[in-house]
Amino acid sequence: MPQLDPAPWFYIMVISWLVFIxxxxxxxxxxxxxxxxxxxxxxxxxxxxxxxPW
Known part of the structure; x- marks a missing residue:
């Protein structure tokens, strides 16, 4: 199950946060x-x- 492999997703998350920051x-x-x-x-x-007035 490739979605459980954190290697590519962690790298993508770090790069995207660096872009945001x-x-x-x-x-x-x-x-x-x-x-x-x-x-x-x-x-x-x-x-x-x-x-x-009243």
């Missing part, structure tokens, strides 16, 4: 971040009660 991260990190996180202010916003 070397090619994919630079392409992903090259994209700009559109929504950069900003620090939140410590003061609470003013919450006014609603004046309902």
């Amino acid at each position: 070397t090619l994919i991260p630079p392409k992903v990190l090259a994209h700009p971040v559109h929504n950069e996180p900003s620090s939140q202010s410590t003061e609470k916003p003013m919450t006014d009660s609603w004046n309902w």
Whole structure:
């Protein structure tokens, strides 16, 4: 049963992970971040009660 022989499949797995590790991260990190996180202010916003017209 050739599928139980790990020699060719292990080599293919190692090569494919090396390709993923070397090619994919630079392409992903090259994209700009559109929504950069900003620090939140410590003061609470003013919450006014609603004046309902009825």
